[in-house]
Structures are given as C-alpha cells and as structure tokens.
Amino acid sequence: MRKKEIALTKTVCIIGAGIGGLMAGALLAKEGYAVTVLEKATKVGGSAGAYVRNKHTFPTGATIAFGLEEHGLLDTLFNELDMNIPYTLLDHPMDVVLEDRRISLYRDRTAWKEELGQVFHERKRDVLAFWNRVEQISAGVFDVTATGVSLPIQHMYDLGKLPGHAVFHAGSMLRLARYATRTVEDLLRIYKLDTYEPLRQFLDAQLLDAAQTDCTKAALLPSSLALTIYGRGSFYVDKGMSQLSEALAERIIELGGEVVKASAVNELFYKDKKWHVKSRKRSGTYDLVINNSGISFGPRTSHSESNQFSWGAFRIDALLNGTFWQQELDGRQLPFALQIVPDKAQSVLYSDGHGPVYVTFQPAYDKRNKRIEDEVMMTCSIHADTEQWGLLSTGEYKQLKEAITKAMFTEIQKVLPIEDYLIYSEAGTPETYKTYIGKTSVGGFPLTVRNAILKPKSVRSALPQFYIAGEQSFPGPGTLSSALSGSHIARAILKEWPIT
Template identity: 55%
Template sequence: MSKSVCVIGAGVGGLTAAAYLAKEGCKVTVIEKSTTVGGSAGWYFRNGRKFPTGATIAFGLEEHGLLRTVLDDLDIDLPAADLLHPMDIILPQEKVSVYKSTELWEEELNRAFHERSGDVLKFWRALQRIGDDVQAVTESRVSLPIRRFYELGSLPKHALKHPASVLRIAWYALLSVEDLMKKYDLQSYQPLRQLLDAQLLDAVQTDVSKAALLPSSLALTIYRRGSFAIQDGLGQLAKALASRVKELGGEVVKVSPVESLTYDKSRKQWNVTSRKCTSSFDFVINNSGISFGEGTSYEGEDEFSWGAFRVDAILSDEVRQGPLEGVELPFAYQIVPQFDFSSLVKNTHGPVYATFHSTQDMKGNLVEGEVTMTVSLHTDPNIWSTYSEEKYKELKERLTEEVLNEIDRVIPVKESLLFAETGTPLTYERYIGKTAVGGSPITVKNAVLKPKSVRSSLPQLYIVGEQVFPGPGTLSSTLSGYYAARSIMKER
C-alpha cells in the first residue's frame, strides 16, 4: 500500500519533494496558502501586472548542473537563456560587471582593483578552486547532518576517486571568507570587501567576517558556471514542478491555509486541517517556513533573521534607451548605498538589489512599452511593528524615495516611473504569515558544525526550504526537497 504525504507550502522545495514522491508512487497532496505556487520563487499581481515574489535569476541549469539534474530526474523541460552578463555591482567608487566568461571576469577584476590586482586574482582563483571542490561534493548529493548511510549519497565513491579534493575541503571547513582574504593580505582592502559583502549578504545572509568559506565559495563563483533567465520568469520552475506533481497523480490545493497539524500516536499518522483539505497522512513535509507547533519548524531558532523592504515598479520602455539598451532581461544591479541618507542607513542594511524584467499582465501576456523593476533590501523584521500608523507610512515613503534615488544614480528610473508600490516585513506577514525571509545566515556553525536537518525532531515530519541544509536560495531549496523525498522513500 502506497504511503500518503502532505506537503505544506508549494515553494520549489516542497514541490520538488512532492514530484519525486509522486514519481515513486506515493499519494501526495500539496497544500498552499496563496493563489499561486512558488513561494519565494513565485509571483503575484499588483496594478494588473505580474511581479516575481523574490528570486529572478536561476542557477544550476547548465548541462549536468545541480538543478538541471533534478529536472532531468523528473522529466521536466524548462527553457532558459544563458546570461553572459547578468549583473553589475555598483560600489561607492567603482562599477564591477559580473561575467560568465572567466577571461572577461578576470579582466574586470584587473581593471576594478588595479592597485591590488595581482593579489585579488590569486584570491579569486583560489576561491574558484574551492568552489569547484564544493560543487563536486554537492553533486554527490550528500545531505548534512549525516544520520543515515544513504545521506552520504555518492560521497564515498567521490572521495576514493578525488582524495585531494576532499582533503582540501576538510582543510577549509572551519574557515570564513575573511580567513581566505587574510592569506593574500586583502582583509583590509575595502573595495574588494565591499564587493564580497554585497554578494554574500544577498546569497548567504552575512558578510565576509562570518560567511563560511565552503558554501560561500560556491555562491561567489557560481556565475562562471552559468546564470539563467527562465522563459516567462522563474515562477515557471514552480509551475512546471506543480504540473508534474499533478501528472504523476498528486494533488495541488491552493488558497488553503493550514489551520491545525496534530500527530496521532496510536495510528502513527498526521492529521492536517486546512481550509479545503482535512485528512490524515503518513508523512508531512513543512515547506512553509511557519511553525504549526513545537518541532514543526525551525522558525525562531536563528540567531539572526532578516526581513525585506521591497519596491515593485513599472517603468516606461524609455528606460531601455540608457544602460539597459541591448541587455538581455532579467538584469540585476547590486548597489552599495553611498550612505548619504540617514533613514536608509538606520532602517536597512546590505545592497540595494534591483532587477529588470519584461512586463507581463495578469494573463502572462507581454506588455509593450513597459519594463518591470523589482527592488529589495534587508531590514530588521521586528522594528516595523513598533511604529505608529503615521510613522510607518511616512518611513515607507521616505525609504522608497531614497531607494529610487540610489538606483537613479546608476540608471534613470525616476523619469520613466509609471507605478511604484512598497512592501515591508508587515506586508509579508499579511500575505505569507511571517515577517522574516531568507533562512539562517550561512556561518561555519550553521553550514558545517550544526547544519539544520530536513529531519525534524518529530516522527514522520520533515522540514524543507531555506531553513535547512544547504540553506537559502532557489537551488538550495530544491536540493532540500530532494533530500526529504529521499529520506521518505528509503524509510517508508
């Protein structure tokens, strides 16, 4: 008799797990609070236009890439364009263009950091070697912390074939990115530090002083493997996974927030009650990031969590006559603020991350003459509830203006602005039930010493998504979904 599985939350982690389990014959039901699937890699509508919820650029879709391998496992074809120049990083005194080509990237490093170019190139080449080692181990599908032999994946075989690579990883396991910088006397070189912090605060939720070297090496060098624009947006990944779940006999129930989750010890089953679904299941996978009782989530266990201050905007197509002319969308800017604005410094941290996309209406049709812009910054998720209604509104307006000013010094968006609306952590709480997003900072403790398992402390309940190993991001969430599905398949 096939086992039944309830997946709470239709983010890419939960949908990946659901698709693998449905393929193995499990009876799968995915329950989603929102009207759309995808979570942080989904979409929503404002002012008659489609906006990506979070992530906009995909990784791991290169041939034999981590995400491509998962999609191949599930017989999913997902058209995507390879982005050769996906991003510009705007430092206070310099612009650094990110390229897929190693040759062009090293030329850019030489130009931007000319006074220390020799040391910077040595540092980055060492980082690339470490990243290659980490990539190979990740491809073995090892899942931390290891509690069962199968969670080693094919790592033992890889270690026998490539002992030097595995020894290098062991050597660097407890180091931060700053430790590698010290090897080349670059720890006090501010231009490089600013660039690395801008990248790491977005990718691993912390800066060079705390970012674990092993996962950070992969995050910092991943553009050389490839970054991709998925046709019609990254939300198509979740849409394709949801379709595959249904093709394999599973069910995806939307607009159905979970109201209660309890375990029946006598029957060894979970009772799940939601708006549209009340049933008992052999296994539960929590992909929502929300707690439904003690042990059902890692929510609140982080030593630091962050919220998002976000601006959704529609621009006239005239904006493409400037720096965006001839650029394939999505295109991203990471802008390190000049700190001229006290409210921006006080209420947000990290770079201003702006991406540009072709505009779609509510039916998914392209809208001529418009460009969609999404902007996000990190902010303290707790401060916003302390403001009065008047103060809250005033601060939102002031920060929106200052964020647009920061972008405007790079690309003239204000003169092309047709529509803009701002969200804070309280907006996220209203629509998805939590103020914090992004998962745990990828420190040595969280990534190596005490990584959070997809296995919860409760029987037959698994946790996937940005809260667990291997961490935040669409690619990592996808892998966590695979790890949870593998555990259920091995032990059912």
C-alpha cells in the same frame, strides 16, 4: 490490482508550495506516493513565486535561476522528473556599483578575470590570486554537493555518493577539510586583502544576497560556490522564476497528486501514527508531512522556532516605460541586475535596511503572463530587520516606509534615471510579507560556519514522519538550495518509508 496499489501507497501532505516542497512532492509522486500540496497563497512558488498587482505579474523574490546548466544541480533534478524548462543563458547578468567603481559580472571566465584585474587594479595580482583560490575551493564544494550529501549525517544514505567521490578525490577533500571552519575573511587575510576596502565591499554585497551575511561571518566553503556561481551560468526562466514552481506543481498533478491553493493550514496534530491536517479546503490524515512553509504549527514543526536571526526584505515593485530599455540599458539582454552599495549618508538604509540595494530590470507581463512589449518591470529590494516593523505605530510605519522608498530611489537614480520613465511603483515591508505568506523572514539563516558546517539544520524534524524543507534546512538560503533540500527529503522518505 489497481485497488491493491492504491491501498499500499503512502500519503504525503506538503505544507507550502515553495520550490523545496514541490521538488520533494514531484520526486515522491513519480515513485507512486499520493501527494497533496496545501498552499496559503493563490499562486505557488513561495519566495520564488509571483503575485498579481495592478494587472501585472510581479515576482515575489528571486528573479535569476542557477543550476540549469547541462549536468547542473537543478538540471539533474528536472531531468530525473522528465521535465524541460525553457530558459535563456545570461552572459552579463549583473553590475555591482560601489562609490568609486563598477564591477560587471560575466559568465565567460576570461572576460571576468580581465574585469577583476581592471576594476581592482590597485591590488590586481593579489585579487587574482585570491579569486583563483576561491574558484579552486568552489570546484571542490560543487563536486561534493553533486554527490547528494545531506547534512547533518544521520543515516548512511545521507552521504549520497560522497564515499566514492572521496576515494578518487582525496586531495580535494583534504583541502576542503582544511578550510571547513574558515570564513571568507580568513581567506582575505591570507592574501593580505582584508584591509582592501573596494574588494571587501564587493564581496559583502554579493554575500549578503547569497549567504545572508558578510565576509566576517560567511563560511568559506558554501560562500566560494556562491561567489563563483555566475561563472557556471545564470538563467532567466521564460516568464519568470515562478514558472519553475508552476512546472513542478503541474508535474505533481500529472503524476496523480494534487495542489490545493488558497488553502492555509489551521490545524496539525499527530494521532494513531498518522498526521491529521486541516486547512481551508482540505482536511485529511497522512502518513507523512513536509513543512515547506517556514512557519511553526506547534513545537518542533519548523526551524523558525530556533529563534536564530533571519533577514526580512523591504521591496519596491515598479513599471517603467519601455523606452527605458533602449535609451538607458542600450537594449541589452534582460533581466539585468544592479547591486548598489548605498551612500553612507543614507542613514535610513543602514539603520533599518542593510547591504546593497538590489535592482532587477526584466520583461513585463500582465496578469495572464502575456508579455507587455512597451513596459519594463523593475523590482528593488534591500535586507531589513523584521522586528521593528511590527512595533511601529501607523504613523511611524508610514513615515519609515516612505523614507526608505525615497532613499532607495535616490540610490538607483544616481546610476540610471529611472524616475524619468516611472509609470507605477508600490513598496512592501516585512509586515507585507507576513500578510501574504505568513512570515516576515524570507531568506533562511545566514551561512555562518555554525549554520553551514558545524550545526546545519536537518531536513528531518524531531517529530515522527515529519520533514522540513526550504531555505531553513540544509543546504540553506536560495532557490537552488531549497530545491536540493526537497530532493534530500524525497530520498529520506524513499529509504525510511518505502511503498511496500
């Protein structure tokens, strides 16, 4: 009987151990599929993973999780996998620092509304009315997302539970339809706030991080959810965001699959209705392939071939003396983040970099993930244009890297005296990402109306038995969205390629 079961299963190769591919892999392994994950790096997680440097474990990107609240989008998926993720709910996760004011983000709705009114006091009534409408739209978008709908609709099951939801929530659906092709800028105009610069700067800072674009181009529907998501809950995962991916990888193994690290794929082709995959440590044939790497392995194997613009990142990893936490952060809950809108005089941060300097202070861990009590870890990043870095000479590259590092530290120093506590720092460019993860772009495609609503990227490719997971596919950028793309793929495979 056991041999018969093995013979009738289907084999799935997942290229890239980001959270999208791992989520798909875990959901499929639970249903009896034979899952193999091939990862180029020595750790899983991709843009929400970790790496070891200077005997410390640093995050590769994301530091705060969303969707882990009870019945949240990510919580629902982990419950389906019978997984329990240790986390801490954050009440005050971030401050956004503008030139003339500072906005504190609070989970509590009453505290947040008070903050909005005080900080944007010049237009208090209009700002609160605008935000109430954003929340109303966001609630509708969340409910639709929770139905499991996957765009573009190619099969009836891509609708998830949306038809039933639409029947009982016709008013909300009509409202969303009315705003479907609107941008955040359009909503600002309705409330005559499009010329109110403080609010625009705040929204741009938040949106560039979450939607990879600013008010003028950010699609209103997904952006409304991004702008209000801190109110639903933001979370620090114990020992860092990489633990989400580590837990999913362990779950795949528990369910009979395998996760092979340090095994970059170097050949991929389709023959005799099978995918032939060769990597450093594994070679084999598979019924199905999920590309979660964001890298092309030939025509139609990745959405990166579309040549659409995608941001890269310039980042600094640093360690601070532990006294910084008490003396400068007043012992507040960690992690704590800052989005700092740079001074216009910092031309280097506007010519190559773009948007806010994003800084996160968090607990420090050694290479074995053991807490280091007398240190605080600081990660800093800014969006960067990927193209110019590969064209620079060695001297130009070094000079620009030093200039951006200095400018970022200068902006942070204006807010908190980090240089008094600095133990270690190291900067990385888009070319650094290319060396370690094989690509310079790390944020997916901007959530414009075209990308998010009119022509979203499907989790299906034009190739047979081949799927694309991660930030490049619907729903788009971010760890939560990547995980959802993986769940959409798992559902598609279960429907299209069931185990008989």
